[in-house]
Amino acid sequence: MDVTQSRQAIRRNYPVIGRFRYFFEHLGEFFRQYFFAMDREELPFNRAQRSWVYRAAKDLNNTVAFGSTRDLQRPGSVLFVNCPFPTLSQDAVPPKTITIGADCKQPYTTASLFNISGMSYGAISRSAVRALSLGAKKAGCWMNTGEGGLSPYHLEGGCDIVFQIGTAKNGVRDLDGHLSDEKLHEIAAIPQVRMFEIKLSQGAKPGKGGMLPGAKVNEEIARIRGIRVGQDAFSPNRHPDIRNNDDLLDMIDRVRVVTGKPVGIKTVIGSTGMLDSLFRTIIERGPDSAPDFITVDGAEGGTGTAPMPLIDAVGLPLREALPLLVNKLCEYGLRERVRVIASGKLINPADVAWALCMGTDFISNARGFMFALGCIQALQGNKNTCPTGITTHNKKLQRGLHPKDKAERIAHYVINMIKEVGMIAHACGVRSPRELTRSHARVVQENGLSVALDELHPYPDRQA
Numbered sequence: 530m531d532v533t534q535s536r537q538a539i540r541r542n543y544p545v546i547g548r549f550r551y552f553f554e555h556l557g558e559f560f561r562q563y564f565f566a567m568d569r570e571e572l573p574f575n576r577a578q579r580s581w582v583y584r585a586a587k588d589l590n591n592t593v594a595f596g597s598t599r600d601l602q603r604p605g606s607v608l609f610v611n612c613p614f615p616t617l618s619q620d621a622v623p624p625k626t627i628t629i630g631a632d633c634k635q636p637y638t639t640a641s642l643f644n645i646s647g648m649s650y651g652a653i654s655r656s657a658v659r660a661l662s663l664g665a666k667k668a669g670c671w672m673n674t675g676e677g678g679l680s681p682y683h684l685e686g687g688c689d690i691v692f693q694i695g696t697a698k699n700g701v702r703d704l705d706g707h708l709s710d711e712k713l714h715e716i717a718a719i720p721q722v723r724m725f726e727i728k729l730s731q732g733a734k735p736g737k738g739g740m741l742p743g744a745k746v747n748e749e750i751a752r753i754r755g756i757r758v759g760q761d762a763f764s765p766n767r768h769p770d771i772r773n774n775d776d777l778l779d780m781i782d783r784v785r786v787v788t789g790k791p792v793g794i795k796t797v798i799g800s801t802g803m804l805d806s807l808f809r810t811i812i813e814r815g816p817d818s819a820p821d822f823i824t825v826d827g828a829e830g831g832t833g834t835a836p837m838p839l840i841d842a843v844g845l846p847l848r849e850a851l852p853l854l855v856n857k858l859c860e861y862g863l864r865e866r867v868r869v870i871a872s873g874k875l876i877n878p879a880d881v882a883w884a885l886c887m888g889t890d891f892i893s894n895a896r897g898f899m900f901a902l903g904c905i906q907a908l909q910g911n912k913n914t915c916p917t918g919i920t921t922h923n924k925k926l927q928r929g930l931h932p933k934d935k936a937e938r939i940a941h942y943v944i945n946m947i948k949e950v951g952m953i954a955h956a957c958g959v960r961s962p963r964e965l966t967r968s969h970a971r972v973v974q975e976n977g978l979s980v981a982l983d984e985l986h987p988y989p990d991r992q993a
Contacts, residue, residue, distance in 0.1 A: 574876065579900055581877050585945035586901035586938035605848075606973040607883045610981075612958025621951060622961045627890055629724060629868050630791025630821035637723040637791050639689070641670040642962060643881060643946045645939075646872050646893035647693045647728070647795070649677025651741050651750040651762070657902055657919045659932035662686030664901075664939020673893060674700075676728055676739045676764065678753045684721055686936070692716055693726045693795070694784070696738045697764035699754040708770070708780075710787050717788035724791045724822070725784050727777075729767070731826050735797040735844040738764030745921075774810040778818045785821075793822030793868075797844040798853060808861040816866050824893065825854045827873025847873040847884075852986040855888035860989045876900065878949035885950070885965040886982055901942040902935050 531544035541547075577598060584591045601608070628638040645665055650658050658680060665672040665688035672688050674680075676695025683690055694701060694708075701712040716722055741750075741762040751758045771777050777794070785792045798804065811819045827847025845853070851871050858864040871889040875881050876897030884892055896904070903917045915921040918930035947962070954962045957969040967986060971979035 574874075574896065574900075574906060578877055579906065582897055582900040582942060585949075586942040588941040588945065591945065591949070602973060602977045604973055604975050607879060608971045608973065608979055609879075609882065609953055609957055610969050610971060611956045614958065616955040616958060616960050618955075620960055621955055624947065624961055624963050627868065627963075629793075630785075632817065633785060633791050633821065634789030635723075637689075639671065639723075641689075642892065642950070643943050644670045644870075644891060644893045645672040645898050646895040647673040647675035647691075647726075647731070648895050648899075649675030649699075649739070649741070650680040650682060650753065651677045651745055652739075653899075653920050654915075654918055654927050654930065655680075655682050656927045656930040656932050657899075657935075658682040659685055660902060660930065660935035661898060661939055662688050663932060663936030664943070665689070667936060667940035668943035670943050671723065673726065677741070677750070678755075679716060679719075679722070680749075680753050684719070687721065690719075690722045691724045691726050692722050693728050695728045695764055696766070696768050697754075697756075697762070698768075699756070699764075702755055704755075708783075710783075713784060713787045717790055722790070724793065725788060726822075726824060727768075727780060727784070727792065727794045727820075729771075729777075729794055729796040730844075731795065731797065735799070735828065735839060738766050740764075774807050775814075777807070778810065778814060781820050782818060791821035793820045793824060793870075795824035795826060795872075797826050797828060798850040799844060801853060801857065804854065804857040808857060808863060811863065812861060816863060819863055819866050822868040822870055822890075823854060823858075824870040824872055825850050827851075829874045847871060847875075851884060851887045851889060856986065856989050878946060878953060881946060881950050882953040882962065882965060883970060885954075885962055886967050886970045887986070888967070890963075898939060898942065901938050902930065903938075 531547065532541060534541060581591060600606070624640050624642045626638050626640040628636050630636045645661055648657075648661075652675065659682045661672055662683055663686035666686040670688070671691055672683065673691040674683055674693050676693050676697065676699055678700025679690070679692055692700070698706065698708050701709055701716060703709040703712070739762070743759050743761045746756065746759055746762055748758050754762065756762050768780070771780055781792050781794070825847065827850055828844030829846050851869075855864070855869060858867055858869070868890045869888065870891045870893050871884040871887075872893045874896070875884055875892050875894050881892050899919055902919050904919055905917060915926060918927040921927065950962045954960070954965055957965060959965060959969070967983035968981060970982045972982060972985060973979045
């Protein structure tokens with residue numbers, strides 16, 4: 530067979546040992562993870578990052594000995610500015626509450642700092658959704674549905690829900706695929722649904738719609754989404770009915786009026802121009818037309834199935850996009866009107882503390898919660914073969930994920946995250962994580978010396 534086939538030259542010329550080449554190539558990604566890569570080398574998440582999440586989720590001692598394995602002189606490294614008189618434990622206060630959509634009929638007020646980003650039922654398993662919902666309730670954080678619609682398993686745990694409206698409008702569409710006011714009203718009538726998020730793009734694939742392989746589309750998922758069983762569910766690469774900023778603001782207003790609840794957008798930022806254009810339109814129409822929140826996703830996002838050119842090379846990383854968004858909101862006088870949610874590889878306390886320094890109100894994350902569920906970074910999320918039962922609908926593989934046990938890990942992850950971000954804040958001399966500012970962190974430059982964040986990203990004078 531090998532000698533006569535013409536598709537693979539190696540197997541044709543070396544019919545026995547040639548087969549080992551493909552076998553070893555497949556095994557290489559797993560061996561590198563466990564035997565060859567150093568603690569800080571691996572991508573997309575290195576062993577040190579994952580280990581902190583695993584220990585936090587299991588509520589284990591998260592201290593280390595004999596010094597850091599992190600290169601503190603590497604360009605881009607963030608260093609926090611410790612205070613000579615840190616905040617005492619008795620003076621510390623929990624994260625303050627923030628209201629989103631204060632002018633809505635049903636605004637959302639929450640102190641939740643660290644939340645679960647969009648992961649659709651379908652992209653992740655029933656057991657995973659159940660565990661996340663139960664864990665989110667225990668931790669007091671919200672859970673985003675992702676663009677796959679609202680399943681009974683999202684509601685099962687009793688947590689607050691952010692309903693995401695993707696480009697296919699799954700769960701709130703009529704039979705022709707158009708946004709349905711009737712379906713919106715039905716979803717909004719559920720008390721657990723606290724906000725609506727219109728997804729324009731996500732970090733894994735800016736300019737590409739959701740991609741759910743047909744192997745994952747069973748009867749239940751098809752019913753929830755309003756699609757056909759067994760067929761690939763590829764959403765449009767944008768909302769067909771949103772052609773410009775006016776259309777976007779009209780959509781936000783429509784959803785807000787129908788639901789009475791806060792409505793925001795999720796987007797990857799490509800340039801300052803897109804923000805200038807949007808905010809100028811908002812100023813012309815009036816600040817009331819603005820989204821109640823903006824979720825900015827960094828190009829390093831990656832939970833969803835995505836083409837490599839998009840996941841590798843399109844969109845701005847969060848390190849550049851977040852300060853850009855916050856500064857533009859300040860420049861146009863919209864910062865108090867529009868809340869900011871940062872999303873993208875913020876899985877450890879230092880990452881979250883940096884985002885707070887940059888000016889975000891909330892953090893949402895997906896892959897950190899996948900690690901808390903037990904993800905081993907097997908890189909099988911785009912298939913139906915996830916060995917930990919998180920991103921598969923194979924019942925045999927799902928058996929290993931016990932929702933009630935994993936819910937405890939989800940809650941521990943959130944609680945320990947807030948605790949250790951608070952530890953950084955107290956070392957900087959403030960009482961609470963949300964009091965961190967750009968003056969509390971520095972970034973290492975090419976010469977090995979650090980520069981303060983407020984010098985690298987100064988707040989602008991208001992122009993509008």
